[in-house]
Amino acid sequence: MLQVKNYTLSVYSTNSFLLLVSLAPLETDKYLDKMGRVFEKRKYTMFARFAKMAKTFTKIGKDIAIAVKAGGPDPDTNPRLRMCIQNARAVNMPKTNVDAAIKRASDKDVSNYEEAIYEGYGPHGVPVLVECTTDNPTRTVANIRMYFSRSEGGSLGTKGSVSFMFDRKALFKISSVGLNKEETEFELIDFGADEFTWDDSTNELIIQTPFTEFGHMQKALEDKKIEIKESSKVFVPTTHKELNDAEEADLLAMIEKMDEDDDVVAVYHNAQ
Numbered sequence: 051m052l053q054v055k056n057y058t059l060s061v062y063s064t065n066s067f068l069l070l071v072s073l074a075p076l077e078t079d080k081y082l083d084k085m086g087r088v089f090e091k092r093k094y095t096m097f098a099r100f101a102k103m104a105k106t107f108t109k110i111g112k113d114i115a116i117a118v119k120a121g122g123p124d125p126d127t128n129p130r131l132r133m134c135i136q137n138a139r140a141v142n143m144p145k146t147n148v149d150a151a152i153k154r155a156s157d158k159d160v161s162n163y164e165e166a167i168y169e170g171y172g173p174h175g176v177p178v179l180v181e182c183t184t185d186n187p188t189r190t191v192a193n194i195r196m197y198f199s200r201s202e203g204g205s206l207g208t209k210g211s212v213s214f215m216f217d218r219k220a221l222f223k224i225s226s227v228g229l230n231k232e233e234t235e236f237e238l239i240d241f242g243a244d245e246f247t248w249d250d251s252t253n254e255l256i257i258q259t260p261f262t263e264f265g266h267m268q269k270a271l272e273d274k275k276i277e278i279k280e281s282s283k284v285f286v287p288t289t290h291k292e293l294n295d296a297e298e299a300d301l302l303a304m305i306e307k308m309d310e311d312d313d314v315v316a317v318y319h320n321a322q
Contacts, residue, residue: 105309105312107143109183110138110143112163114135114148115155116163117130117155118156119155119163123152129268133268137280137281140279163184164183166184167180167181169207170198170206171211171212172204173202173300174293174297174300175203176291177319181314182313184313190313193311193313197307197311201300201301202304213285216286216288219284219286221258221282222268222271222281223254224257224277224279225253225254225255234246238267241259241266242267243259264283268281290320293321305319
């Protein structure tokens, strides 16, 4: 009798031949149960990745619609549309999807999207900004109010209630390969850069500028023939609030609900 991984083989020998008589499972139920759990975990991870990718593509599609409505369908004359296309490349969004989004946005009958910022306090008094893109503000504000009110002590605030605790910034991600650190920083400071983050593990440089300098920095990098891998406009907190593990879990639960909403682009807070 021989044992092969996960099976017991019973054999008889006749002269120089082996005759297989039975192939019986060895702890088959336990093995299949384990494999089933592994498959379910992989399936969940796969679907979660696909869902995140779909949401990212949807967000970029909305950004493209807003950019085209504001500045036309030609990226050569529309800096905002160039930014959207750069971000689409960064997440491997197919070119056919990008072209289709530009074509749809050029249609006069397509829905008009609006950008909106909602402010409030999340669980345990954490200030929160919710950035949205929507074609139905009434629906969106009702949903955002619900997410706040269903959290642990959260509530939707009025305009200006928490935004004073954040600075609007622009971020640019470029390749750092072949760049001289001192020379690059010295040159880009003249175009509004106020912070540099060099990541040696990915060979990338993240440049931060005030929000108002976004166009200035974008043009400077393009003029210098430096490819922009990705760019964004974000809110950076000026103060921070310490949370324990339980409080942090309450905040993350609310943010996860918001992130599942197709109208929500980003959620900002100052918790540490």
